[in-house]
Amino acid sequence: SAVISQKPSRDICQRGTSLTIQCQVDSQVTMMFWYRQQPGQSLTLIATANQGSEATYESGFVIDKFPISRPNLTFSTLTVSNMSPEDSSIYLCSVESLAVNEQFFGPGTRLTVL
Amino acid sequence: SQKIEQNSEALNIQEGKTATLTCNYTNYSPAYLQWYRQDPGRGPVFLLLIRENEKEKRKERLKVTFDTTLKQSLFHITASQPADSATYLCALGESSGDKLTFGTGTRLAVRP
Numbered sequence: 414s415a416v417i418s419q420k421p422s423r424d425i426c427q428r429g430t431s432l433t434i435q436c437q438v439d440s441q442v443t444m445m446f447w448y449r450q451q452p453g454q455s456l457t458l459i460a461t462a463n464q465g466s467e468a469t470y471e472s473g474f475v476i477d478k479f480p481i482s483r484p485n486l487t488f489s490t491l492t493v494s495n496m497s498p499e500d501s502s503i504y505l506c507s508v509e510s511l512a513v514n515e516q517f518f519g520p521g522t523r524l525t526v527l
Numbered sequence: 528s529q530k531i532e533q534n535s536e537a538l539n540i541q542e543g544k545t546a547t548l549t550c551n552y553t554n555y556s557p558a559y560l561q562w563y564r565q566d567p568g569r570g571p572v573f574l575l576l577i578r579e580n581e582k583e584k585r586k587e588r589l590k591v592t593f594d595t596t597l598k599q600s601l602f603h604i605t606a607s608q609p610a611d612s613a614t615y616l617c618a619l620g621e622s623s624g625d626k627l628t629f630g631t632g633t634r635l636a637v638r639p
Contacts, residue, residue, distance in 0.1 A: 417570075446626070455531075455616070456571070456629040471626075505570050514559055514620060516627060518570030 415440055415508050417519035425525045426496055433492045434522045436506035441486035446516070447479070450503040459504075462489045496526045529554050529619055531630035539636045546604040548633045550617035556595045557619035562602050565614045565632065574615075575602075607637045 416439040426432050436445065444463055448456040459479055460468040468481040482490045493500050507518045530553040540546050550560070559578045563571035577584045577593045577600065584591045590603040604611050614634045618627040 453631075455631040456618075458626050461626065507570070514561070514576055515573045516561075516571075516618075517573070521568070521570050523568070 415442065415510065415517040417506060417508065417517055419504075419506060419519040419522050421522060422520065423523040423525075425527060427527055428497055430496055431492055431494045432496065432524060433490050434504055434506075434524075436489045436491070436519055438487045438508055442508040443486070444509060445483065445489045446507045446509070447481065447489070447491045448505045448507065448518075450505060450521070452502070456505065459491070493524065496524075498526045500524065501526045529557070529628050531617060531619060531628060533615075533617060533630040533633045535631060535633070537634040537636055539638065540607055542608060542637055542639050544607055546607045546611065546635055546637070548602040548615050548635065550600040550602065550630055552598050552619060556598065558622050559620045560591075560593055560600050561618045561620065561627065562589075562591055562600075563616040563618060563629075565616055571616055604635075607635075609637045609639050611635060612637050 418437045420435045446461055447459040450456045458471050459474045460470045462468045462481050462483040464483045464486050478494055480492045503521045503523050505518050505521045507516045509516050532551040556579050561576045562574045565571045575586055575591045577591045588605045592601045614632040616629050616632040618629045620627050
């Protein structure tokens with residue numbers, strides 16, 4: 414199994430500002446995933462982050478809005494840029510255990526944009 | 528793209544009864560299907576995985592079935608307990624290492 418921590422756990426931000434969310438894993442992993450979970454909605458994949466290459470973004474998500482860094486095999490950041498109230502959501506990072514196709518999730522970052 | 532349907536209404540049951548949650552998908556059968564539990568303010572926790580060539584999988588009080596003809600998975604919790612109260616998400620995977628597509632989840636409430 415993998416233990417994942419995220420910082421911050423929650424934040425309240427002003428419109429137009431940016432927030433960087435950190436994700437730390439206790440073991441080395443190839444792929445890390447960033448999800449968004451809006452109130453009452455399912456988890457939606459934002460992008461997949463591989464170490465040493467550009468992140469792969471899903472339809473509807475762009476690098477300018479959600480830049481991602483992946484400096485090593487245990488760490489990643491997601492930035493939510495130029496925030497608006499519509500960005501209020503829980504942001505989750507996860508990693509996959511390829512041996513069992515199981516994903517491990519971090520506790521999430523609850524973002525509120527005023 | 529794949530569309531997943533889970534009952535958006537909460538399921539309320541009496542302690543000791545069996546809870547049955549449904550996950551339906553609309554397009555091609557996935558390579559595997561997973562069930563997760565999510566508590567308020569926390570990330571999802573993996574429970575069970577079932578592959579397309581499997582009809583049933585069990586783990587303690589949990590049972591998952593996978594019917595590719597009906598395009599449906601059922602998730603059962605036997606001898607339910609109030610501690611089982613949570614939201615349960617199903618997720619479909621196309622192949623190893625590929626992204627997961629999640630349903631919206633069904634909230635289960637087990638009353639003592």
